[in-house]
Amino acid sequence: xxxxxxxxxxxxxxxxxxxxLNWSDYNKALVKRGDITIxxxxxxxxxxxxxxxxxxxxxPVYSDLCIESLLMFKVVFKLAxxxxxxxxxxxxxxxxxDDLEVPSYSQICRRAKDLNVIPYQxxxxxxxxxxxxxxxxxxxxxxxxxxRKHGYSKxxxxxxxxxxxxxxxxxxxxxxxxxxxxxxxSQLGDLLDQVETEVxxxxxxxxxxxxxxxxxxxxxxxxxxxxPRDNAVIxxxxxxxxxxxxxxxxxxxxxxxxxxxxxxxxxxxxxxSLSETAMFRYKTIHGNKLYSxxxxxxxxxxxxxxxxxxxMTAIGMPETARxxxx
Numbered sequence: 001x002x003x004x005x006x007x008x009x010x011x012x013x014x015x016x017x018x019x020x021l022n023w024s025d026y027n028k029a030l031v032k033r034g035d036i037t038i039x040x041x042x043x044x045x046x047x048x049x050x051x052x053x054x055x056x057x058x059x060p061v062y063s064d065l066c067i068e069s070l071l072m073f074k075v076v077f078k079l080a081x082x083x084x085x086x087x088x089x090x091x092x093x094x095x096x097x098d099d100l101e102v103p104s105y106s107q108i109c110r111r112a113k114d115l116n117v118i119p120y121q122x123x124x125x126x127x128x129x130x131x132x133x134x135x136x137x138x139x140x141x142x143x144x145x146x147x148r149k150h151g152y153s154k155x156x157x158x159x160x161x162x163x164x165x166x167x168x169x170x171x172x173x174x175x176x177x178x179x180x181x182x183x184x185x186s187q188l189g190d191l192l193d194q195v196e197t198e199v200x201x202x203x204x205x206x207x208x209x210x211x212x213x214x215x216x217x218x219x220x221x222x223x224x225x226x227x228p229r230d231n232a233v234i235x236x237x238x239x240x241x242x243x244x245x246x247x248x249x250x251x252x253x254x255x256x257x258x259x260x261x262x263x264x265x266x267x268x269x270x271x272x273s274l275s276e277t278a279m280f281r282y283k284t285i286h287g288n289k290l291y292s293x294x295x296x297x298x299x300x301x302x303x304x305x306x307x308x309x310x311x312m313t314a315i316g317m318p319e320t321a322r323x324x325x326x
Contacts, residue, residue, distance in 0.1 A: 018320040029316025039072040067111045081105035117303035120310040131203040131275040134162045138289040162187045167274040203272035
Protein backbone atom coordinates (compact mmCIF):
# COMPACT_ATOMS: atom_id res chain seq x y z
CA UNK A 1 0.00 0.00 0.00
CA UNK A 2 1.26 3.45 -0.85
CA UNK A 3 2.07 5.71 2.04
CA UNK A 4 -0.69 8.22 2.74
CA UNK A 5 0.53 11.80 2.76
CA UNK A 6 -1.45 13.89 5.22
CA UNK A 7 -2.61 17.33 4.26
CA UNK A 8 -0.52 19.97 6.00
CA UNK A 9 -3.45 22.44 5.98
CA UNK A 10 -4.97 20.98 9.14
CA UNK A 11 -1.70 21.27 11.06
CA UNK A 12 -1.09 24.85 9.88
CA UNK A 13 -4.58 25.94 10.93
CA UNK A 14 -5.52 23.87 14.00
CA UNK A 15 -9.10 23.95 15.18
CA UNK A 16 -9.82 26.50 17.88
CA UNK A 17 -10.40 25.13 21.37
CA UNK A 18 -12.69 26.71 23.95
CA UNK A 19 -12.93 26.50 27.71
CA UNK A 20 -16.15 26.75 29.75
CA LEU A 21 -15.75 29.54 32.29
CA ASN A 22 -18.91 28.97 34.34
CA TRP A 23 -18.83 25.20 34.56
CA SER A 24 -20.22 25.07 38.12
CA ASP A 25 -23.31 27.13 37.26
CA TYR A 26 -23.76 25.42 33.90
CA ASN A 27 -23.54 22.01 35.55
CA LYS A 28 -26.34 23.00 37.94
CA ALA A 29 -28.41 24.23 34.98
CA LEU A 30 -28.00 20.87 33.22
CA VAL A 31 -29.23 19.09 36.35
CA LYS A 32 -32.17 21.48 36.68
CA ARG A 33 -33.37 20.65 33.15
CA GLY A 34 -34.71 17.40 34.58
CA ASP A 35 -36.79 19.22 37.22
CA ILE A 36 -40.43 18.50 36.39
CA THR A 37 -41.60 21.73 38.09
CA ILE A 38 -40.14 23.67 35.14
CA UNK A 39 -42.60 22.05 32.75
CA UNK A 40 -45.46 21.48 35.23
CA UNK A 41 -46.11 24.70 37.11
CA UNK A 42 -48.67 25.72 39.71
CA UNK A 43 -50.37 27.76 36.98
CA UNK A 44 -51.03 24.57 35.02
CA UNK A 45 -52.68 22.97 38.06
CA UNK A 46 -54.80 26.04 38.78
CA UNK A 47 -55.97 26.22 35.14
CA UNK A 48 -56.24 22.47 34.55
CA UNK A 49 -59.79 22.56 33.22
CA UNK A 50 -61.07 24.68 30.37
CA UNK A 51 -63.04 27.83 31.16
CA UNK A 52 -64.12 28.60 27.58
CA UNK A 53 -67.63 30.03 27.19
CA UNK A 54 -70.35 27.71 25.99
CA UNK A 55 -70.29 27.24 22.23
CA UNK A 56 -72.01 25.00 19.75
CA UNK A 57 -70.73 21.44 19.76
CA UNK A 58 -68.75 19.55 22.37
CA UNK A 59 -66.84 21.71 24.87
CA PRO A 60 -63.20 20.92 25.74
CA VAL A 61 -62.89 19.63 29.30
CA TYR A 62 -59.18 20.32 29.69
CA SER A 63 -57.44 23.62 29.03
CA ASP A 64 -54.79 24.20 26.38
CA LEU A 65 -52.28 24.76 29.18
CA CYS A 66 -53.05 21.30 30.56
CA ILE A 67 -52.50 19.64 27.17
CA GLU A 68 -49.36 21.69 26.56
CA SER A 69 -47.88 20.63 29.91
CA LEU A 70 -48.52 16.96 29.14
CA LEU A 71 -46.97 17.31 25.70
CA MET A 72 -43.90 18.88 27.32
CA PHE A 73 -43.57 15.78 29.49
CA LYS A 74 -43.86 13.65 26.38
CA VAL A 75 -41.20 15.61 24.49
CA VAL A 76 -38.66 16.15 27.27
CA PHE A 77 -38.79 12.66 28.75
CA LYS A 78 -39.41 10.95 25.38
CA LEU A 79 -42.64 9.20 26.34
CA ALA A 80 -45.33 7.60 24.21
CA UNK A 81 -48.89 8.93 24.54
CA UNK A 82 -50.00 6.12 26.85
CA UNK A 83 -46.89 6.52 28.98
CA UNK A 84 -47.53 10.26 29.16
CA UNK A 85 -50.98 9.61 30.61
CA UNK A 86 -49.57 7.22 33.21
CA UNK A 87 -46.71 9.58 34.03
CA UNK A 88 -49.11 12.46 34.70
CA UNK A 89 -51.44 10.29 36.79
CA UNK A 90 -48.61 9.13 39.03
CA UNK A 91 -47.21 12.65 39.29
CA UNK A 92 -50.53 14.13 40.43
CA UNK A 93 -50.89 11.30 42.93
CA UNK A 94 -47.45 11.97 44.41
CA UNK A 95 -48.26 15.68 44.60
CA UNK A 96 -51.47 14.93 46.48
CA UNK A 97 -53.66 16.46 43.78
CA ASP A 98 -56.06 13.56 43.50
CA ASP A 99 -59.05 15.71 42.53
CA LEU A 100 -57.63 16.40 39.05
CA GLU A 101 -58.29 13.94 36.27
CA VAL A 102 -55.76 13.29 33.51
CA PRO A 103 -56.99 13.31 29.89
CA SER A 104 -56.66 10.03 28.06
CA TYR A 105 -53.83 9.47 25.61
CA SER A 106 -56.27 9.67 22.70
CA GLN A 107 -57.52 13.07 23.87
CA ILE A 108 -53.95 14.38 24.14
CA CYS A 109 -53.23 13.17 20.62
CA ARG A 110 -56.40 14.75 19.17
CA ARG A 111 -55.94 18.07 20.94
CA ALA A 112 -52.35 18.33 19.73
CA LYS A 113 -53.57 18.89 16.15
CA ASP A 114 -55.12 22.29 16.88
CA LEU A 115 -53.26 23.31 20.03
CA ASN A 116 -52.17 26.95 20.21
CA VAL A 117 -48.76 26.83 21.90
CA ILE A 118 -47.83 30.16 23.51
CA PRO A 119 -44.13 30.83 22.74
CA TYR A 120 -41.68 31.23 25.59
CA GLN A 121 -41.31 34.88 26.54
CA UNK A 122 -37.69 35.61 25.73
CA UNK A 123 -36.22 38.42 27.88
CA UNK A 124 -35.76 41.55 25.78
CA UNK A 125 -32.23 42.93 25.73
CA UNK A 126 -32.24 45.63 23.06
CA UNK A 127 -31.23 45.28 19.39
CA UNK A 128 -30.01 41.80 18.47
CA UNK A 129 -28.41 39.90 15.63
CA UNK A 130 -30.28 36.94 14.12
CA UNK A 131 -28.65 33.99 12.38
CA UNK A 132 -30.91 31.84 10.19
CA UNK A 133 -30.41 28.38 8.74
CA UNK A 134 -32.37 25.20 8.05
CA UNK A 135 -32.07 21.49 8.73
CA UNK A 136 -33.99 18.30 7.98
CA UNK A 137 -36.19 16.32 10.37
CA UNK A 138 -37.11 12.77 9.48
CA UNK A 139 -40.74 11.61 9.60
CA UNK A 140 -40.59 7.98 8.61
CA UNK A 141 -38.53 5.69 6.44
CA UNK A 142 -35.41 3.60 6.63
CA UNK A 143 -32.54 4.27 8.98
CA UNK A 144 -29.11 5.41 7.88
CA UNK A 145 -27.64 1.90 7.89
CA UNK A 146 -30.35 0.51 5.59
CA UNK A 147 -30.02 3.45 3.20
CA ARG A 148 -26.27 3.03 2.93
CA LYS A 149 -26.61 -0.71 2.48
CA HIS A 150 -29.63 -1.01 0.18
CA GLY A 151 -30.63 2.52 -0.83
CA TYR A 152 -33.78 4.38 0.12
CA SER A 153 -37.41 3.95 -0.90
CA LYS A 154 -40.17 6.43 -1.72
CA UNK A 155 -41.48 6.26 1.84
CA UNK A 156 -38.44 8.13 3.15
CA UNK A 157 -39.85 11.57 3.96
CA UNK A 158 -38.47 14.66 5.68
CA UNK A 159 -39.59 18.05 6.92
CA UNK A 160 -37.42 21.15 6.81
CA UNK A 161 -36.96 23.15 10.01
CA UNK A 162 -35.97 26.82 9.63
CA UNK A 163 -34.49 28.46 12.75
CA UNK A 164 -33.60 32.03 13.68
CA UNK A 165 -31.20 32.22 16.64
CA UNK A 166 -29.66 35.01 18.70
CA UNK A 167 -25.94 34.08 18.71
CA UNK A 168 -25.30 36.01 21.93
CA UNK A 169 -27.89 34.26 24.11
CA UNK A 170 -28.75 31.07 22.22
CA UNK A 171 -32.50 31.80 22.29
CA UNK A 172 -34.52 30.70 19.26
CA UNK A 173 -36.57 33.74 18.27
CA UNK A 174 -38.34 32.33 15.21
CA UNK A 175 -38.95 29.06 13.41
CA UNK A 176 -41.03 27.51 10.66
CA UNK A 177 -41.62 23.92 9.58
CA UNK A 178 -42.11 23.22 5.87
CA UNK A 179 -41.96 20.48 3.29
CA UNK A 180 -38.48 19.46 2.26
CA UNK A 181 -39.08 20.91 -1.20
CA UNK A 182 -39.58 24.48 0.07
CA UNK A 183 -36.58 26.76 -0.51
CA UNK A 184 -35.02 28.64 2.39
CA UNK A 185 -35.47 32.14 0.98
CA SER A 186 -39.26 31.89 0.88
CA GLN A 187 -39.38 31.62 4.70
CA LEU A 188 -37.34 34.73 5.49
CA GLY A 189 -40.34 37.06 5.82
CA ASP A 190 -42.32 34.68 8.03
CA LEU A 191 -39.30 34.18 10.28
CA LEU A 192 -38.61 37.88 10.76
CA ASP A 193 -42.30 38.59 11.46
CA GLN A 194 -42.02 36.38 14.57
CA VAL A 195 -39.13 38.35 16.10
CA GLU A 196 -40.45 40.81 18.68
CA THR A 197 -37.10 42.53 19.32
CA GLU A 198 -35.35 45.05 17.10
CA VAL A 199 -32.93 43.33 14.72
CA UNK A 200 -29.82 45.07 13.41
CA UNK A 201 -28.09 42.35 11.38
CA UNK A 202 -29.14 39.03 9.86
CA UNK A 203 -26.50 36.42 9.00
CA UNK A 204 -27.52 34.10 6.15
CA UNK A 205 -25.79 31.64 3.86
CA UNK A 206 -25.55 31.78 0.07
CA UNK A 207 -29.04 30.30 -0.42
CA UNK A 208 -30.45 33.72 0.53
CA UNK A 209 -28.34 35.61 -2.01
CA UNK A 210 -31.45 36.70 -3.87
CA UNK A 211 -32.92 40.05 -4.78
CA UNK A 212 -36.19 39.49 -2.89
CA UNK A 213 -34.40 38.42 0.29
CA UNK A 214 -31.98 41.35 0.26
CA UNK A 215 -34.68 43.91 -0.56
CA UNK A 216 -36.92 42.51 2.19
CA UNK A 217 -34.15 43.01 4.76
CA UNK A 218 -33.34 46.51 3.48
CA UNK A 219 -37.02 47.51 3.72
CA UNK A 220 -36.98 46.37 7.36
CA UNK A 221 -33.81 48.46 7.90
CA UNK A 222 -31.82 45.31 8.66
CA UNK A 223 -28.24 44.90 7.49
CA UNK A 224 -28.01 41.70 5.36
CA UNK A 225 -24.79 39.76 5.97
CA UNK A 226 -24.94 37.33 3.05
CA UNK A 227 -21.83 36.12 1.19
CA PRO A 228 -22.15 36.66 -2.57
CA ARG A 229 -21.73 33.52 -4.60
CA ASP A 230 -18.44 32.76 -6.32
CA ASN A 231 -17.86 34.84 -9.45
CA ALA A 232 -20.76 37.12 -8.46
CA VAL A 233 -21.23 40.23 -10.59
CA ILE A 234 -22.32 43.72 -9.60
CA UNK A 235 -26.05 44.38 -9.72
CA UNK A 236 -27.39 47.58 -11.29
CA UNK A 237 -30.74 49.15 -12.19
CA UNK A 238 -30.23 50.80 -15.58
CA UNK A 239 -26.49 51.00 -16.12
CA UNK A 240 -23.41 49.58 -14.34
CA UNK A 241 -22.39 51.15 -11.03
CA UNK A 242 -25.64 53.11 -10.63
CA UNK A 243 -26.24 51.59 -7.14
CA UNK A 244 -22.71 51.31 -5.67
CA UNK A 245 -23.98 51.44 -2.09
CA UNK A 246 -26.22 48.40 -2.46
CA UNK A 247 -25.06 45.98 0.29
CA UNK A 248 -24.33 43.15 -2.14
CA UNK A 249 -22.22 45.40 -4.38
CA UNK A 250 -20.33 46.72 -1.36
CA UNK A 251 -19.63 43.14 -0.27
CA UNK A 252 -18.38 42.09 -3.72
CA UNK A 253 -16.01 45.06 -3.91
CA UNK A 254 -14.69 44.41 -0.43
CA UNK A 255 -14.17 40.71 -1.14
CA UNK A 256 -12.19 41.65 -4.26
CA UNK A 257 -9.97 43.81 -2.05
CA UNK A 258 -9.33 41.59 0.98
CA UNK A 259 -10.71 38.16 0.08
CA UNK A 260 -13.82 36.33 1.30
CA UNK A 261 -12.17 34.98 4.45
CA UNK A 262 -11.21 38.44 5.70
CA UNK A 263 -14.64 39.80 4.69
CA UNK A 264 -16.35 37.19 6.85
CA UNK A 265 -14.20 38.21 9.80
CA UNK A 266 -14.91 41.92 9.28
CA UNK A 267 -18.68 41.46 9.01
CA UNK A 268 -19.01 38.84 11.73
CA UNK A 269 -20.48 36.35 9.29
CA UNK A 270 -19.09 33.43 11.30
CA UNK A 271 -21.83 34.04 13.88
CA UNK A 272 -24.10 32.18 11.47
CA SER A 273 -22.47 28.91 12.57
CA LEU A 274 -24.20 29.33 15.94
CA SER A 275 -27.52 28.63 14.24
CA GLU A 276 -26.05 25.23 13.37
CA THR A 277 -25.14 24.87 17.05
CA ALA A 278 -28.81 25.44 17.92
CA MET A 279 -29.79 22.72 15.43
CA PHE A 280 -27.26 20.39 17.06
CA ARG A 281 -28.84 21.11 20.46
CA TYR A 282 -32.30 20.49 19.00
CA LYS A 283 -31.33 17.09 17.59
CA THR A 284 -29.25 16.08 20.60
CA ILE A 285 -32.07 16.76 23.07
CA HIS A 286 -35.15 15.95 20.97
CA GLY A 287 -33.72 13.70 18.24
CA ASN A 288 -33.74 14.16 14.47
CA LYS A 289 -37.18 12.66 13.95
CA LEU A 290 -40.78 13.86 14.30
CA TYR A 291 -43.12 11.36 15.93
CA SER A 292 -46.30 13.02 14.60
CA UNK A 293 -47.74 12.05 11.23
CA UNK A 294 -50.32 14.80 10.71
CA UNK A 295 -48.93 18.13 9.44
CA UNK A 296 -50.70 20.27 12.06
CA UNK A 297 -49.58 17.88 14.82
CA UNK A 298 -46.01 18.13 13.54
CA UNK A 299 -46.17 21.91 13.83
CA UNK A 300 -47.46 21.64 17.40
CA UNK A 301 -44.77 19.10 18.24
CA UNK A 302 -42.10 21.42 16.87
CA UNK A 303 -43.55 24.40 18.76
CA UNK A 304 -43.34 22.41 22.00
CA UNK A 305 -39.75 21.37 21.31
CA UNK A 306 -38.67 24.92 20.53
CA UNK A 307 -40.37 26.23 23.69
CA UNK A 308 -38.67 23.64 25.89
CA UNK A 309 -35.30 24.47 24.32
CA UNK A 310 -35.77 28.15 25.15
CA UNK A 311 -36.79 27.23 28.69
CA MET A 312 -33.60 25.20 29.04
CA THR A 313 -31.58 28.08 27.61
CA ALA A 314 -33.07 30.44 30.19
CA ILE A 315 -31.96 28.15 33.01
CA GLY A 316 -28.29 28.53 32.08
CA MET A 317 -25.87 28.30 29.16
CA PRO A 318 -22.09 27.86 29.08
CA GLU A 319 -19.84 30.90 28.88
CA THR A 320 -16.78 30.04 26.85
CA ALA A 321 -13.45 31.62 26.00
CA ARG A 322 -10.97 30.61 23.36
CA UNK A 323 -7.82 28.95 24.61
CA UNK A 324 -4.70 30.61 23.32
CA UNK A 325 -2.43 28.34 21.34
CA UNK A 326 0.85 27.56 23.10
